Every structure is written in C-alpha cells, then in structure tokens.
Amino acid sequence: MKCTTYRNYILLRHSGELGSLRRSLLARHLSRCAACRAYAEDAALVMTSARQQVADVSPAAIEAVLSFARKAHSRSEEIRFRPSREPLLRQWRPALVYAGFSVLLLIAFVTVLSPVLQTRRDVAKHSGEFAAGALAWDDGMDDELSELSGLMATVSADWGNGESSAAGSEIEDIERLARELLELEGVQI
Amino acid sequence: MELDDRTWLAEYRKGSVDALAMLVERYRKPLFGFILKMTEGREDAEEIFQEVWFRAIRNMDSYRDKSFISWLFRIAHNLVIDRARKMKPVELLSSRGEEEGEDPIESRIPDPARGPDLDAAGRDLGARILAAVEKLPAEQKEVFLLRTQAELSFKEIAKIQQTSINTALARMQYALDKLRGWLHEDYTLLKGATP
Ligand SMILES: [Zn+2]
Numbered sequence: 001m002k003c004t005t006y007r008n009y010i011l012l013r014h015s016g017e018l019g020s021l022r023r024s025l026l027a028r029h030l031s032r033c034a035a036c037r038a039y040a041e042d043a044a045l046v047m048t049s050a051r052q053q054v055a056d057v058s059p060a061a062i063e064a065v066l067s068f069a070r071k072a073h074s075r076s077e078e079i080r081f082r083p084s085r086e087p088l089l090r091q092w093r094p095a096l097v098y099a100g101f102s103v104l105l106l107i108a109f110v111t112v113l114s115p116v117l118q119t120r121r122d123v124a125k126h127s128g129e130f131a132a133g134a135l136a137w138d139d140g141m142d143d144e145l146s147e148l149s150g151l152m153a154t155v156s157a158d159w160g161n162g163e164s165s166a167a168g169s170e171i172e173d174i175e176r177l178a179r180e181l182l183e184l185e186g187v188q189i
Numbered sequence: 190m191e192l193d194d195r196t197w198l199a200e201y202r203k204g205s206v207d208a209l210a211m212l213v214e215r216y217r218k219p220l221f222g223f224i225l226k227m228t229e230g231r232e233d234a235e236e237i238f239q240e241v242w243f244r245a246i247r248n249m250d251s252y253r254d255k256s257f258i259s260w261l262f263r264i265a266h267n268l269v270i271d272r273a274r275k276m277k278p279v280e281l282l283s284s285r286g287e288e289e290g291e292d293p294i295e296s297r298i299p300d301p302a303r304g305p306d307l308d309a310a311g312r313d314l315g316a317r318i319l320a321a322v323e324k325l326p327a328e329q330k331e332v333f334l335l336r337t338q339a340e341l342s343f344k345e346i347a348k349i350q351q352t353s354i355n356t357a358l359a360r361m362q363y364a365l366d367k368l369r370g371w372l373h374e375d376y377t378l379l380k381g382a383t384p
Binding site for chain 2: 043057065070
C-alpha cells in the first residue's frame with residue numbers, strides 16, 4: 001500500500017475511527033517508514049494546537065439565542081394550551097358533519113320530491129275526471145259505437161241496393177258521429 | 190457526551206430553556222470558532238452563529254439525527270455556504286482541481302510564515318496554525334476546522350460535506366501538507382524544544 005493510504009489511517013486513528021486490523025497494519029508500516037512517522041507526529045501537533053485556539057462568541061449573541069428560545073418556548077406553550085379547546089371541536093366535528101349532512105339531505109328531499117308529490121296530488125285531483133271520462137266512455141261510447149256499426153251496416157246494404165241518395169245523408173250522420181267520437185277521445189287524451 | 194446531548198434536548202422539549210442554555214454553552218466555542226474561520230469577520234460570524242441556533246430551535250421537533258453536534262454543524266455549513274455564495278460566487282468551493290494534484294489557489298496564497306497575518310498572531314503555534322488555515326481552500330479549511338474545532342469524525346464530516354470519507358480524508362491530507370510546509374520552522378523549533 002502507498003504511504004497516502006497509511007496517512008489516512010493516521011488521521012482515522014486520531015479521530016478514533018480505525019479498526020484493530022488496520023491499526024496493526026499501520027503500526028507495522030510506521031515501524032519501517034520514517035516519513036509517515038514524521039507525518040503522524042506533525043499531524044498530531046497541528047491538530048492538538050489548533051484545538052486549543054478557539055475563539056469565543058459575545059455574550060450578547062448567546063443572550064439573543066436564549067431569548068429566541070424563550071419566545072419559541074412560550075409559543076409552543078400556546079400551541080400546547082390550544083389543544084385543550086381543539087379536542088372539544090374535534091369531538092363535536094362528526095356530530096356537526098352529520099347534522100349538516102342531514103339538513104342538506106332534508107333540503108334535497110324537499111327540493112327533489114316536492115314536484116313528484118305535486119304531480120301525485122294533481123294525479124289524485126284529476127283521477128276523478130279520468131274516472132268520469134271512463135264512465136262517459138263506458139256509457140256513451142258503446143251506444144255511439146253500436147249506432148255507428150248499425151249505420152255502417154245500413155250503408156253497406158244501401159250501397160248494395162243502389163240507393164246512393166239515402167246513403168249520402170247516412171254518410172253525413174256517420175261523419176258526425178265519427179267527429180263526436182274523436183272529440184270525445186281528444187278530451188280523454 | 191452524546192447521551193448528555195439527548196438528555197438536554199429532552200429537557201428542552203419539555204420546556205426547559207436552561208437545558209438549551211447548557212447545549213449552547215457546550216458548543217459555543219467550537220461552533221463559533223468554526224464559523225469565524227469560515228466567514229469574513231466577527232460580525233458575520235456572530236450573525237451566523239445566532240442563525241444556526243435559531244434554525245436549530247425552530248427545527249428541534251424534526252431533529253432525528255444520531256449526533257446533535259453533527260446536525261448543528263451541518264446547519265452551520267449550509268449557512269456558511271449560503272453566505273459565501275452571496276459574497277463571492279466565483280470562488281465558492283473552488284478546490285475541485287486540488288484533490289487531483291492541481292493547486293489553482295496555491296499561487297494566490299501568500300507565504301503565511303512571512304505574511305502579516307502570522308506576524309500579528311505572534312509566535313504561538315496554535316494561533317499561527319489558525320491564521321494559516323484561513324489561507325486554505327474552503328473545503329480543506331472546513332474539513333480541518335470540523336475535525337479540530339468541532340472534533341467531528343471523518344464519517345460525520347463527509348456527511349456534512351455530502352462527500353465520501355476518502356474525499357474528506359484527502360482534503361485533510363492536503364490541508365495538513367500545506368500547513369506542515371508553511372509552518373515547517375515552527376515545527377522544527379517546537380520539536381527541538383520538546384524531548
Ligand atoms: Zn509511509
């Protein structure tokens with residue numbers, strides 16, 4: 001191995017990061033390499049001397065830091081105090097959500113279903129008329145239809161007998177009945 | 190040490206500002222020493238020092254690192270980088286070539302052994318070393334300071350610099366080689382003085 005590698009070992013030994021295997025390899029190298037021995041001595045001297053020369057910060061800067069910490073602490077106290085109120089809201093939140101949802105559901109129910117109910121009411125109101133119409137159909141229509149079929153039979157017979165003039169007035173009667181029937185149907189529809 | 194940090198942190202989270210004061214006290218010198226050497230002057234350094242703690246306090250709840258000091262210095266590292274970007278965007282962390290043997294900044298560094306910085310620092314080796322450290326490229330200087338001032342492991346330093354341990358070690362070797370060269374006379378004198 002190169003001396004550079006052993007010098008890394010010297011630095012790692014100084015920082016307490018050198019394992020026992022590499023430590024013994026280094027010891028063996030140092031016993032044979034004067035340059036690395038000198039390097040190890042100088043490195044230790046430089047690092048130890050530099051450590052002793054430490055500048056100091058002003059008391060004002062320290063006080064500024066501690067004052068900031070006190071403020072941060074009082075803020076966190078506020079935050080810690082607030083949760084005593086927050087759980088109450090948190091407790092009630094589901095209930096409030098359900099209540100709100102229920103109100104919305106009610107509004108939706110009323111909004112969506114009221115036209116349907118109105119229609120039902122209208123249907124109920126008109127159902128009497130429908131029933132009356134149906135009765136009118138039952139009572140009147142059957143008579144008129146039977147009258148119509150009777151007339152048709154007569155017309156057919158008359159056409160067969162060549163009596164066209166009598167048939168003309170009877171056709172007018174048929175048309176009138178047909179119009180009345182259509183009018184009656186129109187009302188019902 | 191690490192267990193103590195956790196204890197103080199737990200106390201602070203419970204609401205004790207005194208516990209935080211203990212942590213600030215514990216790391217005030219290494220943290221400020223590191224920031225001071227990484228920035229332009231004392232005023233800047235004090236400002237960054239405070240900002241490191243402000244950020245730490247604000248993010249204390251999200252702190253999950255194994256090592257508090259490592260986390261603290263990572264905040265400091267980021268703030269120093271931000272500041273350097275604003276100050277001199279071109280020179281920022283320009284030591285890319287140096288790890289490959291090139292040394293583009295070397296030629297611009299005055300000889301600290303004869304420079305005014307070291308004359309002012311006097312004969313004290315520690316002061317002379319730290320004065321010389323200021324002439325190192327940013328990344329090498331940072332590794333040297335994180336190792337000597339904050340006493341971080343190379344593993345932690347690599348994490349802060351978002352690089353490999355080998356790169357962090359290489360940066361430290363370059364830094365030491367330069368310092369050894371610049372302070373050669375002091376070494377010789379010092380070694381001669383000690384049996
Ligand atoms: Zn060697």
